[in-house]
Amino acid sequence: xxxxxxxxxxxxxxxxxxxxxxxxxxxxxxxxxxxxxxxxxxxxxxxxxxxxxxxxxxxxxxxxxxxxxxxxxxxxxxxxxxxxxxxxxxxxxxxxxxxxxxxxxxxxxxxxxx
Amino acid sequence: xxxxxxxxxxxxxxxxxxxxxxxxxxxxxxxxxxxxxxxxxxxxxxxxxxxxxxxxxxxxxxxxxxxxxxxxxxxxxxxxxxxxxxxxxxxxxxxxxxxxxxxxxxxxxxxx
Numbered sequence: 001x002x003x004x005x006x007x008x009x010x011x012x013x014x015x016x017x018x019x020x021x022x023x024x025x026x027x028x029x030x031x032x033x034x035x036x037x038x039x040x041x042x043x044x045x046x047x048x049x050x051x052x053x054x055x056x057x058x059x060x061x062x063x064x065x066x067x068x069x070x071x072x073x074x075x076x077x078x079x080x081x082x083x084x085x086x087x088x089x090x091x092x093x094x095x096x097x098x099x100x101x102x103x104x105x106x107x108x109x110x111x112x113x114x
Numbered sequence: 115x116x117x118x119x120x121x122x123x124x125x126x127x128x129x130x131x132x133x134x135x136x137x138x139x140x141x142x143x144x145x146x147x148x149x150x151x152x153x154x155x156x157x158x159x160x161x162x163x164x165x166x167x168x169x170x171x172x173x174x175x176x177x178x179x180x181x182x183x184x185x186x187x188x189x190x191x192x193x194x195x196x197x198x199x200x201x202x203x204x205x206x207x208x209x210x211x212x213x214x215x216x217x218x219x220x221x222x223x224x225x226x
Contacts, residue, residue: 006157033213042203042216043158056213090157100165102148102207103214105157 002027006091006106014114015081021109023074023091032074033103034066035090043090049074081113116141120204120217127194127224135189135220137178137204147171147180147187148205148214158203161189194224 004025013019023032031050035043048056049068063085065077074091088110092103121136139147146165150158162171167182176191187204204217 004157040219040221042219045213048213092158100146100207102146102150102160102163102205103158105150105159107157 002104004091004093004104004106006089006109008109009107010110010112012112012114013078013081015083017081018077018079020078021076021089021091021111023076023106024072025093025104026072027093027095027104028071029093029095029104030071031094031096032068033092033094034074034076035092037088037090037108047076078111081111083113086111086113116145116206116208116212116215118204118206118215118217120202120220122218123201123221125220125222127222129196129224129226130193131224133189133191133194133198133222135202135204135222137187137189137217139185139187139204139206141185141206141208143209144182145209146207147178148207149176149178149187149189150203150205150216152201152203152219154200161202194222196224196226198222199224 007022034046037043046060047066052068063080067075088108090108091106094103095101117140148163149161151161152158162173164171164180170179178189201219203219
């Protein structure tokens with residue numbers, strides 16, 4: 001299995017809703033990442049988990065809450081989002097948090113906040 | 115800090131034309147360099163990589179050579195196809211536990 005699987009593929013939520021995005025990989029990768037990508041822009045890093053511990057939070061608002069229950073799973077809990085949070089949310093993983101390894105990306109969750 | 119600069123698009127080419135997308139970087143030490151491709155409505159796929167100076171990464175007819183003297187990692191393909199239409203991102207990963215840094219992306223459209 002050489003994939004990162006993200007669910008759901010599409011999500012529409014209201015500003016008062018609570019929802020979660022899920023990411024799963026079975027490649028034995030020990031670093032996992034959340035990115036946000038707006039249209040026609042590069043991905044922006046949100047969070048990095050290294051060996052299941054949060055190692056980087058790029059000053060993301062608290063309405064986004066990451067969770068890494070085990071080495072294969074990464075969740076992003078969403079609460080009280082704003083319309084400007086609508087974007088493609090990408091999960092990625094890498095063999096180790098060092099420079100020689102590229103990332104494997106999932107197909108993303110396209111989120112619309114109404 | 116680390117950064118990547120790539121040519122602004124969009125780039126429009128006819129099928130079988132030669133492609134070059136320029137990418138230069140700023141980094142301390144010896145970073146690893148990557149090209150990612152994003153097809154419409156999809157996530158990013160690793161296209162090729164190079165981890166040290168003078169390395170050449172190649173995949174699906176695409177090539178890029180890590181040039182430390184010019185801090186460049188230009189993407190080339192000898193004959194593009196309509197199916198190559200996508201957004202291409204140059205990226206860098208610095209030494210130690212530093213995350214991937216992306217360029218702004220270059221949109222390529224190939225017309226038949």
